[in-house]
Amino acid sequence: MKRINLKTLSRSGLDEWILSVGEKKFRAAQLWSWMYQKNETDFTRMTDLARDFRGKLEETAEAGTLVLENLRVSAASGTRKYLWRLEDGLRVESVFIPDGVRRTVCVSSQVGCAMGCTFCATGTMGFVRNLSAFEILEQFLGVWRDVGEKPTNIVVMGMGEPFLNYDAVIRAMTILNHQEGSAMGARKITLSTSGIVPQILRFAEEKQPFQLAISLNASSDAQRSEIMPVNRT
Template identity: 50%
Template sequence: MKENLVGLTLAQCAHYAEGIGEKKYRGRQIYKWIYEKHAAAFAEMTDLPAALREKLEQTAELGNLTLVEKDERSPSGSVKYLFRLHDGYHIESVFIPDSPRRTLCISSQAGCAVNCRFCATARLGLKRNLTAGEIVDQVLRIMRDVNDQITNIVFMGMGEPFLNYDPVIQAANILSDDNGLAIGARRMVISTCGLSDQIRRYADEGHKFRLAVSLNSPFQEERERIMPIARKWPLDSLLDAIHYYAIKSRKIPTFEYVLLAGINDTRIHAEALKKLVKSMPSKLNLIPYNPTVAQFSRPTEERVNEFAQWLLPLNAGLSVRWSKGYEVNAACGQLAGKQSEWIR
């Protein structure tokens, strides 16, 4: 099997070059071609000797995602991509242009084991973790397709990033490396459903990427019903871990709150949420549900606005994120709704 060079760090590229009998600096050249110049083929690496390009052709590959479908129906300009992995599983990514930002929502796993009740991806179960290369390749492929730089990355596609911790961090480091893609670390968000131990680890390791936590209810019992993983990571321990992160990293975490009609959109919820958000420096994103699972629906626009009003005054930054990917079924944890029959 050919070695996939997408997803290798600078040191790993140098090591790879040495492994095939080349000087270390050839690895650095390859690294630059992949991440800085977005080369799609070894033939483009014109400052490498022809013999080396030929050797690379025989032994290595530049990513191995296959584009299956591209959905451009969204009037907002969002584009959803369905990729097939080398072993037949599928993942999705969404390009969300919102001038001057060009955000990419990427997947960290094929499927997901977490089982949030409102989430289409959850119905697939976990197929497998993605490699760092498969994560980075989503960005390279889409960057080449839209022929533009990506300014922001959100790990909010398929999967729970903190259940695939090391490859996600390696991919995020590659994406933000100044010698390569150079996407600002502060413009990258890792979104978790709330794994307290990994949040503490993330804080201890001092990463610069932003952290978002999917809260979805201020009440433990209800959160367990919507997100069964809350049984393992109860709200108290989660809030302690987020607080720990805020202090240790000196960064402001973001709470995400998917508004589900008739479930978590009452005044009682707003009052409790307000208290919780005020308990630490934080931001709050309200995300009206993108309907993909039959028993859940999106609140009316009036209710969403009312809910936001109930939260005021709030020291924390508050925003309502109408999903830009709504028309193509793309929003946090809500991908793969339509494509599930393709995904094995």
């Protein structure tokens, strides 16, 4: 039987799963804290859980991770570039950028990208697929485990156009923002878009609490149209 990846569940979804396996609801809060506040992936180290419950988790569930295929570190700046392998064998990149007390993780939202910006290497790949919310948030958690302390900021501006994978990106950032877990402040989470207008309007209408950055990359509208096809739509 395939084990359920608990990181694919929302906070309320974890409550429902816990009840479905015959456990008390408070166990969900404990698990959520271990996965997102303590960033633990090994059920055997979740020491305030009853031993029989930990055994049940080992048999039926997992706190999923991505496979780190390659890591490059800049000796000059301390920047760390991660290449993650996904379950289907595809790969995405994340970057950790230390800058004094600010420690930023840049995460990807898609494999490839459909936007075709001329200055972007990912644009030459074309679009392959969207990442799931789990695949997005686990980039942040994986970097955190590697560097040994929680990063201070998240920017969704790696591979892909975040607003063409809007629902998964918002779900991932909402989980990382949850106060019982990683508790990343909404003002420390930035979504960067090349300018997908319908989703920008949706973002505003929903009153999402996160920061929004619009990538201009040019000093004039004409120049932007030359290098960013989205500007011509």
